[in-house]
Amino acid sequence: MSSIDAVGIDTTNGSSSVFRSPLRTAGVARHTAEFGFELRTCRWAERAWPLESASDDRAIVVARQLGTKRRRWDTIVLECDPVGLRERARFGSDRLDSNLLHVVSNAPAEWTYYRDCLPHPGYPWRYVREAIHEADSRDILETRKSGNRIEIRRKWPYPDWLDRIVAIENKPDLDASAARALSSQLEYDVAIGLADEVWVATRETGDAVEPALFEGLPVEAGILTLEPETLTAEVEWYPRTLSADEPGTRILERPDGGQRDGSAARFEYVDPAVKADKRLAIAERAYERGWRSFVDTMRPDCRHFQLRAQDGVQLQPHCADKRRCQTAAECSGNCPAFEPEPPVWRTRGWPIEGGPGKRCQQLLADRRRRRRPGQDSSR
Numbered sequence: 186m187s188s189i190d191a192v193g194i195d196t197t198n199g200s201s202s203v204f205r206s207p208l209r210t211a212g213v214a215r216h217t218a219e220f221g222f223e224l225r226t227c228r229w230a231e232r233a234w235p236l237e238s239a240s241d242d243r244a245i246v247v248a249r250q251l252g253t254k255r256r257r258w259d260t261i262v263l264e265c266d267p268v269g270l271r272e273r274a275r276f277g278s279d280r281l282d283s284n285l286l287h288v289v290s291n292a293p294a295e296w297t298y299y300r301d302c303l304p305h306p307g308y309p310w311r312y313v314r315e316a317i318h319e320a321d322s323r324d325i326l327e328t329r330k331s332g333n334r335i336e337i338r339r340k341w342p343y344p345d346w347l348d349r350i351v352a353i354e355n356k357p358d359l360d361a362s363a364a365r366a367l368s369s370q371l372e373y374d375v376a377i378g379l380a381d382e383v384w385v386a387t388r389e390t391g392d393a394v395e396p397a398l399f400e401g402l403p404v405e406a407g408i409l410t411l412e413p414e415t416l417t418a419e420v421e422w423y424p425r426t427l428s429a430d431e432p433g434t435r436i437l438e439r440p441d442g443g444q445r446d447g448s449a450a451r452f453e454y455v456d457p458a459v460k461a462d463k464r465l466a467i468a469e470r471a472y473e474r475g476w477r478s479f480v481d482t483m484r485p486d487c488r489h490f491q492l493r494a495q496d497g498v499q500l501q502p503h504c505a506d507k508r509r510c511q512t513a514a515e516c517s518g519n520c521p522a523f524e525p526e527p528p529v530w531r532t533r534g535w536p537i538e539g540g541p542g543k544r545c546q547q548l549l550a551d552r553r554r555r556r557r558p559g560q561d562s563s564r
């Protein structure tokens with residue numbers, strides 16, 4: 186069993202401090218929850234991707250729980266051009282939404298009236314003006330007034346930083362019913378081709394043939410088995426590369442009346458330009474959030490909240506009350522065991538404003554920033 190340390194709050198002597206101690210053996214097996222497995226998958230991807238070649242120089246950004254209105258992926262791996270990724274950092278750590286992208290990616294090198302240089306956005310120009318003002322306030326675009334006209338000039342060209350999007354669904358216990366539910370989601374992914382590859386990550390069983398191979402998953406989806414303790418993975422089935430730059434098919438409705446249901450499925454085509462915009466929007470959100478943002482939707486200000494370092498590196502949430510990794514859904518203000526961290530923790534031994542909860546958030550934010558080359562030197 187790998188050694189696991191904890192970063193948390195020691196209250197045994199009434200004071201608060203960072204401590205490192207062996208993980209207590211909890212009644213609930215680790216990584217049984219999908220949430221814990223998902224965090225381990227993210228960490229594995231950060232270390233091991235891309236799979237095919239150790240010398241591959243693509244830069245990797247990993248995020249979780251992102252996608253479109255209709256489909257959210259568990260883990261997303263962005264394969265990026267390293268130079269482009271570093272140049273992307275000049276635009277700040279926050280995402281650029283579609284309105285901002287329209288402005289910064291079309292802004293000219295010389296001062297120009299904005300309506301003369303930007304393509305018609307397909308929506309009212311007043312939204313473009315709002316985006317110009319926002320870009321100006323974020324210091325990623327130059328603006329000036331000429332009479333009552335707004336002129337713009339780019340600070341830097343928006344880089345072509347995204348190469349590929351890989352989507353991974355995490356199903357540690359892939360039984361037949363989980364596979365059935367997953368199949369239709371994967372069929373949707375394959376038909377629309379928004380990601381370049383889709384994978385299913387499941388827990389290694391040690392069987393001669395992994396049971397996941399017998400489930401009726403689409404052949405285009407890859408299957409990998411992950412051992413979450415050791416963070417080792419085996420590819421059981423390689424995926425097909427999807428046609429991300431060709432028209433996609435969005436499945437709107439499928440017959441669900443059993444074998445006698447002969448009704449037709451409903452679908453619509455998705456234009457490659459729409460797909461390209463969506464891919465970049467997803468990539469921008471992934472760039473902003475990363476996968477360590479789980480803490481943003483949890484309660485690090487609860488006295489039971491801890492971060493535990495597995496393998497001496499990966500910080501994972503741990504609930505001292507439940508004595509295990511809690512899920513994001515459990516760790517909310519509705520949790521019956523929630524107790525705010527005592528005010529004294531914020532004044533004794535915790536020079537960081539806001540107490541240990543804030544310190545946890547800062548630790549994770551620092552790690553996220555370290556995975557974004559160029560961000561330290563950017564504004």
Ligand code: SF4
Nearest residue numbers: 487490504516520522
């Ligand atoms: S809110 Fe609940 S789940 Fe989260 S740390 Fe506190 S006691 Fe644990």
